Amino acid sequence: MLEKVSDHIESLMVYEEAIRRQFEISKEELAQDLQGNCDPLHEDEYEVAPGMINKYGNRVLCLLTAECAAYCRFCTRRRLVSNSGQGHVDRAQVNMWAEYLSRHPEVSEVILSGGDPFIVDNCMFGYVLNTLSEVESIKVLRIGTRAPVSDPSLISCCKLGAIQRVEQPVYVGIHFEHPTEITHRTVKSIKDLISAGAILYSQSVFLKGVNDDYETLYELFSRLVEIGVRPYYIYRCDPVPGAMHFIVEPYIERQIMTRLRRNLSGLACPTYVIDSPDGIGKVPVPLDFWDGDKATYTDFEGKRHYIE
């Protein structure tokens, strides 16, 4: 995956190691064999139309672009992002998605992802939202983004207007890793999204050397609630080639999450999950309040997994 940082991220990297570590190619990354499982969630197997993934039956993922404002070195989709040959979605592809949805009324939720959906141009962003929200069976739209962190200027007036015009609820899931990502510009973009009617939640990944300590995550989740973003999920880092050095030991993650659950309000504490490799489902990890084997679990399809 190419190295790319936005001006906004570059200005933060200068003085914040936790941000530099997320975006700069490191010696640890270069030392890894990059030939392993590049698609640990097996998304490619569930592609039902170009750029559309239906893994769960009632909701689909639509990949609008392979591009982001800045590339996170731990990205699960590093096999796709920064692949400039894949470009951005076009109208013909969006129409194909709408056709698929019309033929599959069991799908009620669309999740726009990528890359970062906010990097596509204003016209295309509006076209996607408008076209997909017109499908009668679609009740909920979601957008997964890191733009408020990586380049808040991408949250443009035109895109906010497009969100405002959608009749269904629009949930925007924002990827945060560290409290220093919550800058004035980020807070402004969050306020703008809320004013446009979006419902905001966060997603995070445990990352060694970035947020693998209680104090950092306590501050991050407390601040998110204060600015109107509900902490939703924190994941174990996926075992993607090139990102293995970010993986935190499971017992450390459990200890941190147990302490957070004890001390944060329920609203501020996200669910700690593992996106089962080679399987299906975000499986909640039991915290240290529970006795028993915490290294073995069964995914949504009944497959057994071991994490230690």
Ligand code: SF4
């Ligand atoms: S913003 Fe999301 S899709 Fe883009 S590189 Fe980071 S994790 Fe991957």
